Amino acid sequence: MYGTIMHAPGDVRYEELAMPTIQQPTDAIIKLSATCICGSDLWPYRGANAITAPMAMGHEYCGIVVEVGSDVKTVKPGQFVVGSFVLSDNTCPHCAHGFQSSCEQREFMTGAQAEYARIPLADGTLVSTDSQPDEDLIPSLLAVSDVLGTGWYAADAARVQAGMSVVVVGDGAVGLMGVLAAKQMGAERIIAMSRHKSRQDLALEYGATDIVAERGEEGIAKIKAMTNRIGADAVLECVGTQESMTQALQVARPGSMVGFVGVPHGVQFDGQKLFFTQVGMLGGPAPVRRFLPHLMDLVLSRKINPGKVFDQQIPLADVAEGYRAMDERRAIKTLLRV
Amino acid sequence: MYGTIMHAPGDVRYEELAMPTIQQPTDAIIKLSATCICGSDLWPYRGANAITAPMAMGHEYCGIVVEVGSDVKTVKPGQFVVGSFVLSDNTCPHCAHGFQSSCEQREFMTGAQAEYARIPLADGTLVSTDSQPDEDLIPSLLAVSDVLGTGWYAADAARVQAGMSVVVVGDGAVGLMGVLAAKQMGAERIIAMSRHKSRQDLALEYGATDIVAERGEEGIAKIKAMTNRIGADAVLECVGTQESMTQALQVARPGSMVGFVGVPHGVQFDGQKLFFTQVGMLGGPAPVRRFLPHLMDLVLSRKINPGKVFDQQIPLADVAEGYRAMDERRAIKTLLRV
Structure with a gap:
C-alpha cells in the first residue's frame, strides 16, 4: 500500500509502505475513506520541529474497518468509523472526566495520510455509524476527527x-x-x-x-x-x-x-x-473523543457542514502538492482523496 | 481620631490623623467596629513593595455608618455595614457580570486600620444588616470583607x-x-x-x-x-x-x-x-461584593465561623505589635479592636 513519509523539512513523499497489521489485540486496521493535512503538520515541514527519522504523516482519518484485534468489541469489519487524533482507552479516570486527550494510555495518531492505517485502542478511540454514510458527507465526517473537534x-x-x-x-x-x-x-x-x-x-x-x-x-x-x-x-x-x-x-x-x-x-x-x-x-489537545458522537450526529443529520473548510481536495498521491498549497496559504485545508 | 500609617518597611505607627470627611456625594463615613491586618500588608512591611510616601494602612472593615454623601441611597447613618476591600459602583458592565473587582470605577480601600474611615462608592460597596449584629459575630463579619471573600x-x-x-x-x-x-x-x-x-x-x-x-x-x-x-x-x-x-x-x-x-x-x-x-x-482580586450578601447571611445565621481565623485580637492602638506578630508568623491573622 502507499502512504506519506516526511524525510526532511519540505520533503514529503508518497511512497510504497508495508501494509499495517494488528500488533496489539486492541488494534483495528482501517481502509481510509479520506484523510487530510493539518496545520500542525506544517511545523516539521517548515523546520520548526526537528525531524530525526522519517515520519509517517497524518492523524486525521475516517474509513472502513477491515480487521480487528481479538480484544476489540465495539467495532467490526465493514463498519464506517471516525476516530480522534488522540488515541485513548476511554475508560481511565481522565477519560471518565471527559479529558480523553490526557488518557493514561494516550498515544497520538500517526500514519493516517495513507491507504490503510492501524488504529491502536480501537474500542476507546473509534465511533462507528449505523450505516455507510452518503459520499458527500465524508469531508464533514473527516473534519470531526480533529479540526472540528479542536x-x-x-x-x-x-x-x-x-x-x-x-x-x-x-x-x-x-x-x-x-x-x-x-x-x-x-x-x-x-x-x-x-x-x-x-x-x-x-x-x-x-x-x-x-x-x-x-x-x-x-x-x-x-x-x-x-x-x-x-x-x-x-x-x-x-x-x-x-x-x-x-x-x-x-x-x-x-x-x-x-x-x-x-x-x-x-x-x-x-x-x-x-x-x-x-x-x-x-x-490543551482537544478531547475529541468526548465530542465525537454529538458531532457525528450533527453531520449525519446535515445540521452542520464543517467539510466546507477543505478548500482543496486532491488525490492522496498528490500529497506533496497539498503540503505546498497549505504552506503557501493557497489552501486553508487540504483533503486527500483515497 | 487615630489610625495607622506605614512610614517605611518595619515602621508602622498608630498616630493622630484628621477625621475623614465626605469628599464625593457617593462617599460614606463609618466608625469601625473592628479591622485587621492582611497578609498583603506584609509586602511593603517587608520591603517587597516600595513605600514612596507614608501610607494609610488597612482595607478590611465593618462598622457603623456615621455620615453619607448626598447621592448615597442604600445605606444610612446608624446602620451596621460590611464592605469589600475593592470599592465598586456595582452597576457597570463588569459589576453586572459579578466581577466588581474589575469595576470601571474600581478603587482599592485604604485607611481602614483606624477609628473612622471614608468609604467611596458607598452604595455599590457596602451591604447593611437588618439590625445591629451580636458582638461575638463582629470578627466573622469582618472576615467577610476580604479574607473569607477571597x-x-x-x-x-x-x-x-x-x-x-x-x-x-x-x-x-x-x-x-x-x-x-x-x-x-x-x-x-x-x-x-x-x-x-x-x-x-x-x-x-x-x-x-x-x-x-x-x-x-x-x-x-x-x-x-x-x-x-x-x-x-x-x-x-x-x-x-x-x-x-x-x-x-x-x-x-x-x-x-x-x-x-x-x-x-x-x-x-x-x-x-x-x-x-x-x-x-x-x-485575580476577589469580587467580594458579589458574595457579600450570601456570606453575611451565613455568618448571621451562625452557619459558619470564619472569625476563628483571627488567632490574635489586640487593641487598634497596638497595631505595630500586630504587624510584628504576623511578620514573625506568631499569628495567622490579627484582629484590631476599635
Whole structure:
C-alpha cells in the first residue's frame, strides 16, 4: 500500500509502505475513506520541529474497518468509523472526566495520510455509524476527527453559552470551526479576527456576525466598542503565538475564559499580569473523543457542514502538492482523496 | 481620631490623623467596629513593595455608618455595614457580570486600620444588616470583607462543586477560608497542604478531610494517591509564589481549574507546558461584593465561623505589635479592636 513519509523539512513523499497489521489485540486496521493535512503538520515541514527519522504523516482519518484485534468489541469489519487524533482507552479516570486527550494510555495518531492505517485502542478511540454514510458527507465526517473537534473544544474550554459574545482569534481551519462551534452553542455575537477575504467569507457562512481585520490596539478598540466597552464573554485562541495569545487575553473581559487550542510556540505569561487581567484560561489537545458522537450526529443529520473548510481536495498521491498549497496559504485545508 | 500609617518597611505607627470627611456625594463615613491586618500588608512591611510616601494602612472593615454623601441611597447613618476591600459602583458592565473587582470605577480601600474611615462608592460597596449584629459575630463579619471573600472566590474560580476533591495550597488565613468555602460548596474531599500544627488543626475544624505536610514531588505523589492517581478536581492557590503555583498546577487533574488568589510575585508560566498540563486557571482580586450578601447571611445565621481565623485580637492602638506578630508568623491573622 502507499502512504506519506516526511524525510526532511519540505520533503514529503508518497511512497510504497508495508501494509499495517494488528500488533496489539486492541488494534483495528482501517481502509481510509479520506484523510487530510493539518496545520500542525506544517511545523516539521517548515523546520520548526526537528525531524530525526522519517515520519509517517497524518492523524486525521475516517474509513472502513477491515480487521480487528481479538480484544476489540465495539467495532467490526465493514463498519464506517471516525476516530480522534488522540488515541485513548476511554475508560481511565481522565477519560471518565471527559479529558480523553490526557488518557493514561494516550498515544497520538500517526500514519493516517495513507491507504490503510492501524488504529491502536480501537474500542476507546473509534465511533462507528449505523450505516455507510452518503459520499458527500465524508469531508464533514473527516473534519470531526480533529479540526472540528479542536474548534469545538476551544469553545467548550472558553465556556461559550447561549447569548454570549465570542471572539475567535485565528482564521485558519481550526478558527473557522471555532466559529461554527460558537454558533451551535448559541453565541449571540461571534467576532472573527481575519484579514483574508476567502476566510472572512467562510467565517460569515459559519455564523460570524462581525469581522475584525485590525490587530493590536486597533483590533482591541474595535472589539471593545462591540462588547459594551469591556471585552468578549469568551475568546477562542486558535493560533499559538505570543502575539495571538496576547491579543486573545486583551479582548476577553475579566471573568471570561480563553480557550486556547493552538499549540503554544514560544509563549510566556506573566503571573501578576494574568492576575490583574482576571481572565481565565484552559487549553490543551482537544478531547475529541468526548465530542465525537454529538458531532457525528450533527453531520449525519446535515445540521452542520464543517467539510466546507477543505478548500482543496486532491488525490492522496498528490500529497506533496497539498503540503505546498497549505504552506503557501493557497489552501486553508487540504483533503486527500483515497 | 487615630489610625495607622506605614512610614517605611518595619515602621508602622498608630498616630493622630484628621477625621475623614465626605469628599464625593457617593462617599460614606463609618466608625469601625473592628479591622485587621492582611497578609498583603506584609509586602511593603517587608520591603517587597516600595513605600514612596507614608501610607494609610488597612482595607478590611465593618462598622457603623456615621455620615453619607448626598447621592448615597442604600445605606444610612446608624446602620451596621460590611464592605469589600475593592470599592465598586456595582452597576457597570463588569459589576453586572459579578466581577466588581474589575469595576470601571474600581478603587482599592485604604485607611481602614483606624477609628473612622471614608468609604467611596458607598452604595455599590457596602451591604447593611437588618439590625445591629451580636458582638461575638463582629470578627466573622469582618472576615467577610476580604479574607473569607477571597478564599470563597478561590473556590468559585476553581469551580468547586458538590462531591469534588479539592486541594488548598497555602495555610495562611486565605487558604483556611478556602477550606471553609470548599466545605460549604459541598466538596467531598478537602486536602489542605500545611506544615504547621495550629493551622492544620484549624483547617480540620473548617472541613479539611486530609492534611498533606509534604511539598514538591513527595506532596504531589501523596495527593495523586488520594485522588484516583490523577490529581484533584479543583485547586485553590492561596500564596502567590512560583513554588506554590507550580505545586498547584501539578496536583490539579487535566480539565480542572486552579483558582489563584495570592497576588503573584515573580511568577511566570510557560505556554506550552500549560497547554499539555491541560489545567485551567482563573485568578485575580476577589469580587467580594458579589458574595457579600450570601456570606453575611451565613455568618448571621451562625452557619459558619470564619472569625476563628483571627488567632490574635489586640487593641487598634497596638497595631505595630500586630504587624510584628504576623511578620514573625506568631499569628495567622490579627484582629484590631476599635
